[in-house]
Amino acid sequence: MTNETPIVVVKDICKTFNIPGRPPVHALRNVSNHVAKGEVLVVIGPSGSGKSTFLRALNGLETIDSGSIVIDGVELTAAKANLNLLRQGVGMVFQHFNLFQHKTALENLTMPQTVVLKRSQSEADEIGRRLLDRVGIGDKDDSYPSELSGGQQQRVAIARSLAMNPKVMLFDEATSALDPETVGGVLDLMKELATEGTTMVVVTHEMGFAREAADRVTFMDGGEIIEEGTPDTVFDDPRHERTRSFLSQII
Amino acid sequence: MDWILDFYNYRVVGQYLPEFARGLGSTAWISLLALGISLSVGTIGAIMRMSANPVLWRIAAGYVQAIRSTPLLIQIYLIYFTFPALPLLDRRLDELEGGIIALGLNAGAYMSEIIRAGIESISRGQVEGAQSVGMTYLQRMRHVVLPQAFARVAPPLLGQTAVLIKDSSLVSFIGVFELFGAGLVVLNERLMPNEGFLTVAVCYLVIYTVMLSVTKFAQRRLGGATG
Numbered sequence: 001m002t003n004e005t006p007i008v009v010v011k012d013i014c015k016t017f018n019i020p021g022r023p024p025v026h027a028l029r030n031v032s033n034h035v036a037k038g039e040v041l042v043v044i045g046p047s048g049s050g051k052s053t054f055l056r057a058l059n060g061l062e063t064i065d066s067g068s069i070v071i072d073g074v075e076l077t078a079a080k081a082n083l084n085l086l087r088q089g090v091g092m093v094f095q096h097f098n099l100f101q102h103k104t105a106l107e108n109l110t111m112p113q114t115v116v117l118k119r120s121q122s123e124a125d126e127i128g129r130r131l132l133d134r135v136g137i138g139d140k141d142d143s144y145p146s147e148l149s150g151g152q153q154q155r156v157a158i159a160r161s162l163a164m165n166p167k168v169m170l171f172d173e174a175t176s177a178l179d180p181e182t183v184g185g186v187l188d189l190m191k192e193l194a195t196e197g198t199t200m201v202v203v204t205h206e207m208g209f210a211r212e213a214a215d216r217v218t219f220m221d222g223g224e225i226i227e228e229g230t231p232d233t234v235f236d237d238p239r240h241e242r243t244r245s246f247l248s249q250i251i
Numbered sequence: 252m253d254w255i256l257d258f259y260n261y262r263v264v265g266q267y268l269p270e271f272a273r274g275l276g277s278t279a280w281i282s283l284l285a286l287g288i289s290l291s292v293g294t295i296g297a298i299m300r301m302s303a304n305p306v307l308w309r310i311a312a313g314y315v316q317a318i319r320s321t322p323l324l325i326q327i328y329l330i331y332f333t334f335p336a337l338p339l340l341d342r343r344l345d346e347l348e349g350g351i352i353a354l355g356l357n358a359g360a361y362m363s364e365i366i367r368a369g370i371e372s373i374s375r376g377q378v379e380g381a382q383s384v385g386m387t388y389l390q391r392m393r394h395v396v397l398p399q400a401f402a403r404v405a406p407p408l409l410g411q412t413a414v415l416i417k418d419s420s421l422v423s424f425i426g427v428f429e430l431f432g433a434g435l436v437v438l439n440e441r442l443m444p445n446e447g448f449l450t451v452a453v454c455y456l457v458i459y460t461v462m463l464s465v466t467k468f469a470q471r472r473l474g475g476a477t478g
């Protein structure tokens with residue numbers, strides 16, 4: 001949205017999964033992209049097209065074979081990159097939440113703050129409570145993840161990421177594992193974050209969300225970026241046949 | 252009711268109360284310290300066993316095999332007599348130290364297998380959740396993986412602890428006074444095996460019961476609602 005250097009710069013990344021006895025899977029083939037400050041990039045594409053691999057590469061959960069990823073000026077793919085330090089600035093929201101099962105909702109937010117950011121317990125508590133309020137579950141601070149609905153767990157997970165003050169937030173099918181009636185609420189929360197200027201990369205099958213919240217939509221298939229543009233151009237006037245057939249299947 | 256006094260003369264037991272108390276205290280202490288050693292050794296052993304580094308995991312695997320395949324009594328003798336003969340220490344281990352270390356190292360091998368199973372049962376998602384907020388390997392282990400792993404395998408760890416407590420009677424062979432020794436005193440001085448060993452057995456039961464409630468408490472503390 002602005003003209004500053006992008007927060008995320010991805011250049012020519014490749015990733016091949018080699019499983020012995022099976023043909024190699026080219027999950028990413030020369031993928032390049034970038035995300036500016038405050039921008040919302042939505043990645044769509046059929047299952048197995050490499051969306052998750054792309055997203056996971058952005059915080060080093062997946063190592064890549066070649067190419068480079070630079071987050072806020074720091075090269076993640078450099079040999080000596082401090083991945084743990086880098087991940088503090090890159091929030092990630094998973095399809096299955098990955099909340100700490102042995103911690104309450106509030107502790108899920110405070111533990112990373114005290115352990116990683118060395119905030120004091122009282123400061124972490126204050127930030128934690130404010131963020132639980134912010135995502136709409138201020139009354140659930142004492143509940144364990146197993147006592148919360150999927151939608152509530154995903155709100156905790158989003159708040160856990162926000163508590164680290166990330167420069168960019170990654171969402172990997174954040175609503176795919178939710179009951180239909182809780183999907184809308186979580187999508188609304190993500191839209192609010194988007195309007196507030198959060199830099200986001202969102203993998204989703206929710207085309208309504210993409211249309212409304214995205215600044216830019218990237219369509220991936222077979223580990224490649226096939227087409228990219230504003231939501232209007234990609235959805236209403238797709239240039240590529242593969243995009244068209246994907247959109248016709250999903251809508 | 253005379254037959255009760257014949258079978259189990261509690262008045263005699265009363266006379267030997269100081270010995271039993273000393274034995275109970277000694278067994279509890281020995282077990283507690285050996286338990287501490289075994290949990291530390293077991294945790295480090297489990298992490299080494301899962302390491303990708305072949306030197307590390309082979310050392311851990313060899314250690315477990317060596318402990319499993321030799322009798323505990325021999326291990327106690329080796330630690331007490333043989334190990335101090337190596338030019339590593341500038342003094343002998345006393346029998347208490349030798350006994351505690353041997354018990355701890357022995358139980359540590361079995362604990363490490365249990366703890367490894369616990370760690371492996373923690374889902375990849377828990378680790379990735381911790382990675383995504385920037386936690387280092389040690390932070391993930393300490394705050395996310397190990398607490399849940401210990402909570403999950405608390406029952407088998409308690410079982411192994413019960414074995415450790417019972418096995419601690421073997422250190423009497425190198426001259427440590429503990430519960431079994433207290434029973435022996437009654438047998439030797441009064442020729443009364445029932446009064447000696449029934450009392451000893453009850454004391455072991457008491458220790459086990461205490462351990463049981465400590466475990467339940469720890470499990471809840473570590474595991475939250477899931478524990």
Ligand SMILES: Nc1ncnc2c1ncn2[C@@H]1O[C@H](COP(=O)(O)OP(=O)(O)O)[C@@H](O)[C@H]1O
Nearest residue numbers: 017019025027046047048049050051052053054
């Ligand atoms: N850990 C892995 N091991 C082997 N193959 C994998 C692994 N992760 C992903 N793949 C393969 O890489 C391709 C892209 O996967 P993914 O990025 O998860 O796709 P998407 O998120 O778009 O559904 C798929 O063919 C998938 O089977």
Ligand SMILES: [Mg+2]
Nearest residue numbers: 051052053173
């Ligand atoms: Mg995926």
